[in-house]
Amino acid sequence: MAQLITALLVPFDEQGKLMEESLRQVVEYNITENKVDGLYVGGSTGENFMLDTTTKKNIFKIVKEVAEDRIELIAQVGSLNIYEAKELAAYVVNELGYQKISSVTPFYYKFDFEEIKNYYFEIVKDVEAELIVYSIPALTGVNFSEDQFGELFENPKITGVKYTAGDFYLMERLRSRFPDKLMYSGFDEMLLPAAAVGIDGAIGSTFNVNAKRARQILTAVEGNDLATARKVQAETNDLIQKILANGLYNTLKLMLTEKGIDMGYCHLPMKHYTNEQVEVAQELVKEYM
Numbered sequence: 001m002a003q004l005i006t007a008l009l010v011p012f013d014e015q016g017k018l019m020e021e022s023l024r025q026v027v028e029y030n031i032t033e034n035k036v037d038g039l040y041v042g043g044s045t046g047e048n049f050m051l052d053t054t055t056k057k058n059i060f061k062i063v064k065e066v067a068e069d070r071i072e073l074i075a076q077v078g079s080l081n082i083y084e085a086k087e088l089a090a091y092v093v094n095e096l097g098y099q100k101i102s103s104v105t106p107f108y109y110k111f112d113f114e115e116i117k118n119y120y121f122e123i124v125k126d127v128e129a130e131l132i133v134y135s136i137p138a139l140t141g142v143n144f145s146e147d148q149f150g151e152l153f154e155n156p157k158i159t160g161v162k163y164t165a166g167d168f169y170l171m172e173r174l175r176s177r178f179p180d181k182l183m184y185s186g187f188d189e190m191l192l193p194a195a196a197v198g199i200d201g202a203i204g205s206t207f208n209v210n211a212k213r214a215r216q217i218l219t220a221v222e223g224n225d226l227a228t229a230r231k232v233q234a235e236t237n238d239l240i241q242k243i244l245a246n247g248l249y250n251t252l253k254l255m256l257t258e259k260g261i262d263m264g265y266c267h268l269p270m271k272h273y274t275n276e277q278v279e280v281a282q283e284l285v286k287e288y289m
């Protein structure tokens with residue numbers, strides 16, 4: 001069965017300070033209520049690229065303290081500062097015992113493939129852990145070809161990809177050519193087609209509030225019950241459409257706050273929520289959770 005992995009939301013107060021107790025609660029909620037198989041920590045959903053190194057380390061530490069070994073944890077350590085990425089990788093693997101790390105493709109500067117490959121090989125060089133390439137071309141501008149994925153996968157420590165893209169032709173080509181590498185899908189609204197291609201897991205932000213439907217989709221596809229998979233994906237996409245229209249991370253946080261976990265605010269420069277957004281989130285909880 002493909003794994004369901006929540007891309008973890010991280011709560012911040014109005015000043016942008018980590019709300020530690022709420023973080024503990026949202027980890028526990030994902031384990032006991034959402035019953036997910038794992039957490040992706042420090043990704044886009046965790047607002048990671050706006051945080052300092054100390055806060056990133058604190059988040060990895062708290063998540064591990066709460067989750068212990070009950071579920072799989074993947075630490076996203078990627079950073080434009082390669083030395084920070086290496087420091088975080090060493091910290092999560094050697095001091096906290098994470099077995100998998102992940103790293104976003106370096107963004108902003110137009111790095112060529114050789115530079116990007118060196119970045120990945122350098123990050124894994126000194127740690128004993130598997131690395132999942134975090135590919136999200138819409139946000140990074142970095143598109144790998146099938147052969148370029150192949151070059152990255154030549155490194156035995158690079159064991160898979162978190163594939164956040166809508167190119168199902170490339171996804172299928174990678175699935176067929178690299179059956180031993182892990183393929184995680186990243187777009188929750190495309191979970192059904194990704195599951196049909198044969199993913200090993202899905203990593204998503206909306207699983208914080210919609211894990212049960214996501215699990216139903218995976219189960220239905222694996223049981224060849226396409227009618228159920230389509231029905232549940234359609235309900236899911238009604239929800240995701242409304243979440244996106246109301247502001248993705250603010251709405252996900254507000255929905256969990258409505259469920260009793262105070263998720264605070266998004267980190268500046270992201271906007272703080274408005275009263276209208278709160279009202280929409282409350283309605284979504286009534287209708288979908």
Ligand code: SI3
Nearest residue numbers: 007043044045164186187188203204205
């Ligand atoms: O890094 C992460 O936190 C993710 O796993 C990201 C994940 O792919 C999400 N993408 C972003 C940009 O947030 C999706 O779960 C996405 O929010 C969802 O499919 C709605 O578009």
